[in-house]
Amino acid sequence: MSTDAGPAQILDNAIASQRIHSAYLLSGTGPEPIEQALRFVRGIVCVGSGTRPCEDCPACRRSSAREEPVIDGAGTKGPLYRHVGDHPDLIWVERGERDTRVRIGQVRALQSALRLRTSEGPRRAAVIADAEWLNQESQNALLRLLEEPPPLTTLVLITKSPAGLLATVRSRCQRVAFPVIPATGPADEETQALWERLDALPECGLPNLLEWASEYQGARAPAATAVSQLLEAGGGWLRDRVGTRVVADQPVQGELEAFATLQSCRKNLVQRNANPRLVAERALFALREAIAR
Numbered sequence: 001m002s003t004d005a006g007p008a009q010i011l012d013n014a015i016a017s018q019r020i021h022s023a024y025l026l027s028g029t030g031p032e033p034i035e036q037a038l039r040f041v042r043g044i045v046c047v048g049s050g051t052r053p054c055e056d057c058p059a060c061r062r063s064s065a066r067e068e069p070v071i072d073g074a075g076t077k078g079p080l081y082r083h084v085g086d087h088p089d090l091i092w093v094e095r096g097e098r099d100t101r102v103r104i105g106q107v108r109a110l111q112s113a114l115r116l117r118t119s120e121g122p123r124r125a126a127v128i129a130d131a132e133w134l135n136q137e138s139q140n141a142l143l144r145l146l147e148e149p150p151p152l153t154t155l156v157l158i159t160k161s162p163a164g165l166l167a168t169v170r171s172r173c174q175r176v177a178f179p180v181i182p183a184t185g186p187a188d189e190e191t192q193a194l195w196e197r198l199d200a201l202p203e204c205g206l207p208n209l210l211e212w213a214s215e216y217q218g219a220r221a222p223a224a225t226a227v228s229q230l231l232e233a234g235g236g237w238l239r240d241r242v243g244t245r246v247v248a249d250q251p252v253q254g255e256l257e258a259f260a261t262l263q264s265c266r267k268n269l270v271q272r273n274a275n276p277r278l279v280a281e282r283a284l285f286a287l288r289e290a291i292a293r
């Protein structure tokens, strides 16, 4: 095996030689680490010959792409984890759509699932796709899995940057580093405009902030729609900021707190019929607070 093999090649070689470790840490941004993790775990359970995943054997057919259920970290609107396709030996964990962390309940559910013996093939694998969103409590729970890995099981963590993970977690994983590429930015023009205004928040004084919020008064329905857009754009803007800061090894506590406030704002707006202008005011204050640190 070449020592300067690229990250994807390292994983392919592990499959080809069947020398598969019990834990991997894939780091890097963009879709590649996730795509390669998926290919890797599908290769692990593939029972075909030649290049794995072979896309032809019963295991590959079970783990092939399809619409997957949306994970909910609280387990109320969706499962805590899912399988890859409907393959029972492949488990996928990620942060719930509106969550600011991978919840400890998800790690515990994964632990319980991995205590059960394999049901299909010789090996099984689990992926935690948003490992930078594991808090310390969850990482400690995960550490037990890493210290005493269940037999014939491979755990794959994916993170934008290894810096947010405990040294004890990192040291138990084979490290595979993918390139770090810049964040993708806003999705459309309206969002772009909001992001530009949000970028200027540090220079935005209190009167300007209140003036911005006052744009959301008047008839409730259109105002609520506009505030909902603001909350959506604010969430994306925060996520982008977290991504950049995590890679630069900077703290993100302020951003995570603001994210939680935006969630609560959304709830007030949608479920409690709150005044859109007041919701916008609270959201803008939280966003400004987050970046003032």
Ligand SMILES: [Zn+2]
Residues within 6 Å of the ligand: 046, 047, 048, 052, 053, 054, 055, 056, 057, 058, 059, 060, 061
């Ligand atoms: Zn196969």
